Amino acid sequence: MGFECGIVGLPNVGKSTLFNALLSTMQAEAANYPFCTIEPNVGRVAVPDERLAKLAKIANSAKLIPTQLEFVDIAGLVRGASKGEGKGNEFLSHIRTVNAIIYVLRCFEDADIVHVEGSIDPLRDAEVIETELMLADLDSLEKRISSAQKKAKSGDKALAEQVGMMERAIKVLQDGKPATAVNPKDKAERKLLDSLQLLTSKPVMYVCNVEEQHAATGNALSAKVAEMAAARGASCVVVSAKIEAEISVLPSEEEKKEFLGGLGLEETGLAKVIKAGYKLLDLVTYFTVGPKEARAWTIANGTLAPAAAGVIHTDFEAGFIRAETVGYDDYIQYEGEAGAKKAGRFRLEGKEYVVQDGDVLHFRFGP
Ligand SMILES: Nc1ncnc2c1ncn2[C@@H]1O[C@H](COP(=O)(O)OP(=O)(O)OP(=O)(O)O)[C@@H](O)[C@H]1O
Numbered sequence: 001m002g003f004e005c006g007i008v009g010l011p012n013v014g015k016s017t018l019f020n021a022l023l024s025t026m027q028a029e030a031a032n033y034p035f036c037t038i039e040p041n042v043g044r045v046a047v048p049d050e051r052l053a054k055l056a057k058i059a060n061s062a063k064l065i066p067t068q069l070e071f072v073d074i075a076g077l078v079r080g081a082s083k084g085e086g087k088g089n090e091f092l093s094h095i096r097t098v099n100a101i102i103y104v105l106r107c108f109e110d111a112d113i114v115h116v117e118g119s120i121d122p123l124r125d126a127e128v129i130e131t132e133l134m135l136a137d138l139d140s141l142e143k144r145i146s147s148a149q150k151k152a153k154s155g156d157k158a159l160a161e162q163v164g165m166m167e168r169a170i171k172v173l174q175d176g177k178p179a180t181a182v183n184p185k186d187k188a189e190r191k192l193l194d195s196l197q198l199l200t201s202k203p204v205m206y207v208c209n210v211e212e213q214h215a216a217t218g219n220a221l222s223a224k225v226a227e228m229a230a231a232r233g234a235s236c237v238v239v240s241a242k243i244e245a246e247i248s249v250l251p252s253e254e255e256k257k258e259f260l261g262g263l264g265l266e267e268t269g270l271a272k273v274i275k276a277g278y279k280l281l282d283l284v285t286y287f288t289v290g291p292k293e294a295r296a297w298t299i300a301n302g303t304l305a306p307a308a309a310g311v312i313h314t315d316f317e318a319g320f321i322r323a324e325t326v327g328y329d330d331y332i333q334y335e336g337e338a339g340a341k342k343a344g345r346f347r348l349e350g351k352e353y354v355v356q357d358g359d360v361l362h363f364r365f366g367p
């Protein structure tokens with residue numbers, strides 16, 4: 001399971017500006033010119049988590065190592081992308097490989113920055129892009145289904161199930177809905193749907209890119225997007241990519257805080273985007289804490305202890321014996337492992353243990 005969020009949208013809406021800010025260390029081209037991003041840019045960013053510093057303080061850890069999330073800056077799609085317009089096929093194939101989609105919607109007015117659709121209308125923009133993705137999915141399913149149907153007739157049960165799922169997906173797409181609207185009823189159905197590798201079965205969130213002065217409050221356009229997102233049960237984050245780019249290059253945390261305060265913000269829009277992306281992928285964090293370092297690790301929600309150990313090292317998974325576990329709240333309340341032990345809050349967990357968000361773990365493993 002990968003942990004990649006694709007940044008998707010029309011050209012010139014601020015995707016690369018946001019991406020650059022996210023990876024102030026990395027360079028992706030940002031210019032007032034449609035299609036300036038030709039190759040997809042991939043970068044890793046630290047996931048902000050207040051808990052890490054609190055744990056490190058208790059354990060006197062010398063170093064803090066946050067966990068990371070990957071972002072991919074994908075070139076702007078245009079109307080007709082599913083038919084190959086504006087390098088559409090190539091750009092759509094970049095979306096196919098990511099695990100979740102972050103739609104960047106232009107909610108800022110600026111007469112100097114060209115809008116491919118000629119006016120500022122984020123709801124229309126979302127519809128244009130989402131329609132292209134649905135058309136691409138429909139096209140790919142219609143191309144695949146007849147040969148799959150033929151093969152399924154030979155009695156291949158797994159294939160027959162897949163054909164069933166294809167038929168359901170085609171139906172919802174023809175109704176103008178994304179493949180997620182198939183609403184898989186259990187894990188097995190979810191897996192079947194995923195196996196079709198559709199663009200519109202990926203989890204989705206929206207980023208409203210607003211003017212500097214609306215960074216804290218949003219504007220009338222972002223309010224409309226928020227309403228649409230809420231109706232779909234999707235999350236929606238307001239940022240001003242341009243301001244984020246300026247903040248991200250400030251040399252010290254203090255200066256950043258001051259700058260944010262002046263705008264009426266408590267945390268950067270980037271932090272909000274990263275946290276929302278992490279949630280969108282249904283990821284959770286566990287910690288390893290010691291005098292050398294306090295470190296955060298990422299796993300999919302529902303991961304069992306041996307597989308969670310495998311994120312650190314494959315040997316940990318192969319030779320897994322048990323996980324010494326203290327829940328985050330207990331670790332804080334009893335001020336560390338020793339205190340948690342005294343209070344009877346130290347647990348030995350086995351192979352069937354589902355690691356919980358915030359767990360402080362120490363893995364025991366053998367040869
Ligand atoms: N919040 C904002 N307010 C004002 N201008 C902005 C804002 N966000 C981005 N811009 C400007 O919009 C222009 C386009 O931005 P950017 O290059 O990031 O777009 P893009 O979505 O990556 O485009 P493409 O699809 O062509 O790669 C840039 O000049 C950038 O400075």
Ligand SMILES: [Mg+2]
Pocket residue numbers: 015016017029030036037074075076
């Ligand atoms: Mg770009």
